[in-house]
Amino acid sequence: MNTRFTETAARAADREELMLGRGVLVSHETVRRWCAKFGQAYASALRRRQPRPGDKWRLDEVFIKINGERKYLWRAVDADGNVLDILVQNRRDTAAARRFFRRLLKKTRMMPRVVVTDKLRSYSAAHREVMPSVEHRSHKGLNNRAENSHQPTRQHERAMKGFRSTGGAQRFLSAFSGISPHFRPRRHLMTALNYRAEMTVRFAIWEHVTGAAGQPTTA
Known part of the structure; x- marks a missing residue:
């Protein structure tokens, strides 16, 4: 079996287990519909926070x-x-x-x-x-x-x-x-400490954009 496919399947299984642990039953079709409904709105909100493009x-x-x-x-x-x-x-x-x-x-x-x-x-x-x-x-x-x-x-x-x-x-x-790209900073240009700090900021922005900020972390 292809290694990349195996890793992808493992990550998907981990996500499903996390959702099950919160008492939420999901399928791949559910995730697809979530992406279709909310994906563009989240992407647009992130783009509005970006600086003006370079020339x-x-x-x-x-x-x-x-x-x-x-x-x-x-x-x-x-x-x-x-x-x-x-x-x-x-x-x-x-x-x-x-x-x-x-x-x-x-x-x-x-x-x-x-x-x-x-x-x-x-x-x-x-x-x-x-x-x-x-x-x-x-x-x-x-x-x-x-x-x-x-x-x-x-x-x-x-x-x-x-x-x-x-x-x-x-x-x-x-x-x-x-x-x-929001979750893919130019890591090769950062120290480990700066990378962790940057990702903390980016996850905070993501939670604000998606409305997850301030929500309870357990079901």
Whole structure:
């Protein structure tokens, strides 16, 4: 049995035991419905607490399988690795790049100073149309931060055994991209003491956002 799958199953079992210990019966479908109902609201609340994005954006696209069909997940991050937006699309042509650029500008309400992409020609064509005054750097080696931001998505894609629909993937990944980074500070730049202090603050913020602050810890 795959080691990663075994670890994921073990974590899921631990969570179910914790819920059972509180007298709450849940299933995977229950958790899915909770995520669908509350996930985006929590992600939006966390994003509102983030500082203004940096002026250097990195964009990247990666394919994902949805019901056996190849789709493309477009993602933009700032210089600190904060996810600015994601979009699931059928193609990775100029029209798709243009749509993502416009959506990104509308969501962030700002114009970047520099945009870094890989060598996909669709980026250059869309850049000339949508933001010609912005510097565009096209180089695969400069885009590692955007590429690395796909890793948590890949992990959950395997755990979920793929996505069932484009809309479902968009809803899940939009919420997930806003929540997951909150619990993933740049640990390699911190001492153990600073990391523990940072995580204490982040869990306090999470409890405030979800309304868990001040609630009893036992059923």
